[in-house]
Amino acid sequence: MSDVVAFWFICVVLGLIALPIAFAFFGRFPDAGAGTSFALGMVITGYLYFILRVAHVLPYGRGGAILAVAILAVVSSGVVGRSRRFNVTLRRSWRGIVASLCLFTVFFFLFVGYRSYLPAIAGTEQPMDLMYLNATMKSPSYPPEDPWLAGHPASYYYFGYLQGGLISQAAGVPASTGYNLTLAYTFGAAAAGIASVVFALACWAMRRARARWWAVAAGIAIAFLLFLGSLEGVFELAAAHGEYSDSAYGAFGVDFLLPCTPQQVAANDTSCYRAENTPRTSTWYPDEYFFWFRASRVIPGTITEFPAFSFILGDLHPHVMSIPLVLLALSLAAAVWRGRRQLSWEVHRQAPFFGLALALVFGALSFENAWDILTFTALLALAVVARNLRHERPGAALRNAVTFLGPVVAGAVLLYIPWYIDFRSQAGGLYPYVGAGTSPAHAFLQFGVLGSAGLLALTWARRPMAGANVRPIALAMSLVPLVPFALWLVLCQIHGNLSDAFHARTSGGWVTLALYGLSAWALSTAAVCVAWKRHAAAIVPALCAVAALLLFGTELFVVRDIFFASSPRMNTVFKLSYQAWILLAAGGAVALVMALRRARLGAPAGWLAAPVGLLACAGLVYTIVAVPNRTEGFRKTVGIDGLSALARSDPAQYALTQWVQQNVPPGDVIIESSGRHWGRDSKGNLVVTDPNVDYTDAASVSSRTGRPIPIGWYFHEIQWRGDTVANQAQFQSRQNLEDAVYTATTPAAAIAAMHEAGATFVVVGRTEQADFPGLMPKFDTFLDTVFSQDGLSVYALPQDRQVATS
């Protein structure tokens, strides 16, 4: 518990220290940006730590992390000094500060409570996440080394891991605990962040309403973001209790939940459910192992992950860790849009730190989750243009926007140059999507709740739209869907598959495309019309329009990556729909509350909020049933250390891991099995019997300790560095080198392999015992045994050096 409190305390300290900086940006927010100060403090401290480690100013270890926090405090003092309104802002917003602190605390500990039932860092890609967290904490040099490719810097967007590692170090918490607490921080900061921005949006949009409406909007936004799930969850619950309806399940595209017919069983059909019992659960919630995972694969060939799923799964991935940062970027865009004077190059001359801070935050988007940089920078650009348009004619507004944004973009790149140098993007260009498209049923399951909430903006936008030049605006806004569609046509033509593109898309796919396009058009029209009337509510349909445009885009384009051949739109749908979810959670919450308020005031259209509310309740079913399933009815042993399960189930392996953690100097290379299983063929030759490495226990010691090994998960390294012939050769060579140590027939061969790998230690743990049964040399005869317990050992190269003491 002390680790949890220490971690929470550091998060709160960072948030409080960053408050003056938040005040400087979010003076127009009711809480003066208190809810975003957690993310703001994290980003600034994380950047300071990163850049000062790269510059060798800050040392390795906990001291360096604490110094970074101290430097943030000094910077914040400077902001206090330069702010003439600090005391006034503090007095005005103290309630918001307290509310943000309470929200963060409640949701932080709520997640800790949940995660304490399944703290183990195992399965899916969690070992990879732990590896990166350890890399940022344990690497003696910066930019940090990739522990799974010794001698090479990390080539991934690891800023989120760096922030989690920074807090873990400052709090004195080990990485295995910091992993879970970073998830908890993300959960808490997301709640506080979205509450802050939505409270502000609702305040601007419903200026005459009572503050409780704004609070309701903030609460709904939290529910939308963190608890809402796919409507597929309703069907999971029904199916688990044997409630089937072929027509209904088929209509919603979830017939994979229907039990297999005998014919399907005989044909080995996998598009149905092999139910052994009816009903399929012995509890009120579905007790099938990992049933909730299916909600993230509703649309075939894609990943349709959403935040509630992410937190239930517990993978500490960049797209999850970036949620608070994305909300911060969204808040900044909103604050910029709401500002008074025009933005141009002059602002940089008069207030250079303003542009610098924008560059720092928006540049961090790329460093934390590269997929976010374009969307949210575009959002910022829209906000700048919209603001300038209030003061100038379009030409001048655009020109000034460019002169303002140019230095910000340049700064965003320059500030993160040390990371860009080592980062290898695997994005291979924009291609047209040629495929069936998303069925309307699947689209409804995933985005029905949020989409309908966002469309509610049209019900109340009518009034502020009245009197605006709706027709020309609508005509102009038709370009919003038409331009991407035209681009799609052009790209199809260029790639020579225009005819295929039309024929491949099903009628359902066209319907979904049309729905997304119409939504984007209608919402953008509403946004511009409302903005034309200088109504602060314009930002709400604008956010929803951007979200609709993102979803529209996923139906037309794919970003080429390593999965292009097998699942071309997987990552495109995954990442862009995740962004759309966040935008809709914010905009949809305000739209829903505005509609509810209008219903309360007697406007008929407002009553459309009722069915949306019911849908939202249905969307909560997913989380309600998934959480007890994931925690096995809250019956598991409670803890927060991700290695506590290992300590109980395999004390020797745990002890080995701890020994390496405490005794192997950071940066020293160790040898572990590559993960490939070896055996002998009929002729007695050594052969690889199972080459599968990824998603196994391979490289587990490196993952848990951050000590570098020659090669970890092969395919993940390919994903990060590119599927080229050179990389394949290099990585396979490293696998062979690792395994050569364990299959060596002479001590000289083993030592030579260790020298070639630059390794000092050899681990013989459970993985090695399983991968090299009866094949390993007797290491204790030619290496120093530095650890041994229950048959597991760590060996070291003998040391021998001359030291002159005179």
Place this chain on the structure above:
Amino acid sequence: MTDVVFEPTTGLNEELARQEASEQAQQPVVYVPMLALAWIVGALVFTLLRLGLIWHNAVGGAELVQLSGAWMARTGAPDDRFVPTLFQAITAGLLHWSDSEIPARVLAYASTATIPLAVFMLRRYLTDAGAIIALVLLSLEPLAIQMGSSASAMGFDLAVTMWLFVAVVRRDLPWWGWASVAFAVVSAGPTALPLVGAALGVGLARRRYPSWPVAVAASAGVVTGVVLATFRYGLGASGLHVAPFQLFADAYSQAWNSATTFDLFIIYAVPMVLGGMVAGAFTAYRLVNDDGDDARSQEMRLLLVVWAAVAVLWLVSSFASHSSVSIIAATVPCALLLGPAIVQAIVAMTRADWQIARFVVPLVLFLGLFFGTIGAGWVHNGDSPTALPIVAVAVLIVGVLAGIWWLRTTPSAAPTLWAFPMVVGGVIMLTGGLGVAFSGVGELVPSPTSPQQTRELRNILLHDLTQSGGQLVVHPSLWPDLTWPLRDSGTIVVSSRVPATAGAVIWPEDAAKPDGLNPLQGTWNILETMRPPRASFSDYYEWFTNRGTVVSTPTQAAVYVRPAP
């Protein structure tokens, strides 16, 4: 005839003083103000308490680690234990002249001995009495006593910290002087970092920006310090180094003491730090409510409060580490806060109603001492107390509480309550300070230490090797502890396997005997580690009342020599 007259300065009996002065107007006199005497005594206490440690203190703790690094730097071998502070660089230079730690300790002592002067220069802000008491508190702070006369890399830290504070508060330094100040700070250890952070933070928050000449000079000083550290003061470049940051991080990660920071804080620093925090709270309260003092004094007090807060935060964050640096960094500002606070408490006490309190206070102290003595007997004898003593102690405790309660509820006598924390805190500080100053064997600093026996072992082995030949081999796991005692021993082989050329081997005690070598008879302790009392309050109390109860755990090694042919 010249008379020496001790003249009271508080104004008591002024008329009498004038009469005496007029009577002696014909005779030349030398007036020795009591304040001057108090200053002299304070400075003497400060300097003398640290003097003996130069010769009597065993090499241990951070000093053992960093002297090892300095020695290796002197031989030209790269070693991570050498942290390029100015003091460590000078130490490496001094080791060319003498292989003893004494010259470096003398240097550290000389720098620390300037602190009374620094405190003297703050008397305008702390008042004379407050500054003197602060000096006395600093004199008695056990961990600062130990650091002030040790040859660790942080030998200049205390002086740098105090003089930095003087420079910031008095603001009478010429602009070029800031180059030296900045250089001194960036070439020292981490003790001054809380003050640097506080000064920067307060200055920026209050828009007190330095002038351009000062900023340039300070920047030049910083750059010079960093560049020199990067090139390790002529010993060769090893990457960019900011020494105070490096040592700040090392204080968390390295084991500079066998006890944890929390243990050391509980044992030695509670009165100073807690008292300083209370004094800081009062000072902050007065600042917020504008006590009417002049602006400079208010700024000084604000800086002190923030400095103390930052230092205490560092201390709390480092409780799990094994270092005393953060404690020392916290006790310095706490002492400067406590000094004036104690003066105010004494003034309040003198104005209190002692009519009944003059009986209650001594009675409470006596009752407390009584049950403390009984408790000491229990913990030392290990007996389970029977009913009667328990009842007796309970009665004593009730008596103590009743006395305190009565004083608390009597407004005119309430200020006399300050006597209790002063007495209790004073006793703890005196026992700790005097214990460390006189190198009590039962003290926890420094620990672990390198016993003299190890150096004697080195002499024995070298003598044997000159006769029988062969190399001295040391196991890698023992090398960090043996670097200093084995200095100036020619070329040593550090190996995990005994080579054929080995003539003498220092090996882990639990390792198998190397073939062909015979054990050298004797018990060879290469390290002595003091186990801190931490199991329970009774464990601590037992040690407090009898320092000799602390167990010293030796780290033994097995020594083997090749038999003569």
